Amino acid sequence: MKKVISTIVILLIIAFIWSNSYQAKTDSVQLSMFFTTNIQPLLIKFGFHPNLKILDTYVRKLAHLTEFMALGAIIYYTFQQFFKTHIAKKSILLAICIASLDEIIQIYTPGRTATIADVLLDTVGSIIGILIMKGLLKLFH
Template identity: 30%
Template sequence: MKKYIPLLILILAIFISSSQSYEQQTIVPTLQAYFPNEPFRDLLSKLHFYYYGMDISVDTRGYYYFLEFLCRKAAHFFTFGAIGIAVYIALPRRKYRFVLAVLAACLLAVIDEFHQYFTSGRTASYQDVLLDTSGAIVLLLIWNGISILVKRRAKKKAH
């Protein structure tokens, strides 16, 4: 049962986060307080994303809102990566455990976006589902790669 606790905590955190409006979640005031000199503005000005039918850049959104966009998308990527790993750990060791963990993370991403659709000031986006699923795949690949290296190192020490 203990192996499900991280997954349940992550799902609860996602649900709470999706229940908040943009105004409740914005980190723009914090970014303005911590980065008054707009560090890396020139570098960030070179980045452009086409997202939800809009060009997202420093030019179109402003420095702090663009930085917030990057933070939000990184949060999606890494949170659902952690969910993928939590599902993977919770599942019994079977042949298709990796695939099942990715599918579970994707399903939770779809449910999360559906929940956001009904939250005031929030939007649902298939692009976030793709980002969330990508986070699960990438972090699971890293997790498995590290696991393989640790097992090989343990084998070498045993011999």
């Protein structure tokens, strides 16, 4: 049952990631700016005065990182139920494939582009998620 549920969670995260990539640039920018404009006042309260456009870039990159952290963690959790060896390597490989397909989707989405930098950022996020999950599984088993 755990295998089925965790596999469904993987598919839901992939659907979420890819649905964001299908958004036209204007819709994507509007969504990230919603978060950016709500974060900026908090940063100002702490004495930071970030440029809105630069902050939005960080918000967008942080979104990539966190989406793939979650994905990497759940892939690792699921794969450790199916495989006995090279679980982290297999998890990273799948995450790279998903990130690459995510960028390919953006090639065909109006106003969007694909970048190797985003695939690398997504891979780093996945690796962080894998390490966190690996640590949690060791801690609780």
